[in-house]
Amino acid sequence: MCNSKFGSIPNKLSIKQHLELALVGFTFIRYMKPEGYSSAVPVYLVRCSQHGRYLEKPSGYTGYFVCTSCLEETQILRSRKNVMPHLS
Numbered sequence: 001m002c003n004s005k006f007g008s009i010p011n012k013l014s015i016k017q018h019l020e021l022a023l024v025g026f027t028f029i030r031y032m033k034p035e036g037y038s039s040a041v042p043v044y045l046v047r048c049s050q051h052g053r054y055l056e057k058p059s060g061y062t063g064y065f066v067c068t069s070c071l072e073e074t075q076i077l078r079s080r081k082n083v084m085p086h087l088s
């Protein structure tokens with residue numbers, strides 16, 4: 001859970017990072033070039049209320065973060081209940 005293509009979550013966070021994580025829900029960690037990427041990407045530590053902390057890069061044009069575990073659970077729920085997706 002702690003390791004991903006973006007590496008492992010740092011043990012020590014600065015006060016600023018702790019605050020951002022608590023207030024905004026994500027904080028910048030570092031730039032890195034994951035395998036399969038042509039250039040370096042900004043990596044953020046993101047807080048999910050369901051699954052805890054994970055490392056992710058901003059997605060899409062608006063730079064939002066998607067928790068992969070939440071996404072998978074949503075897809076599983078939809079397929080189980082055969083519910084029409086409600087995408088905002």
Ligand SMILES: [Zn+2]
Pocket residue numbers: 048049050051052067068069070071
């Ligand atoms: Zn989640």
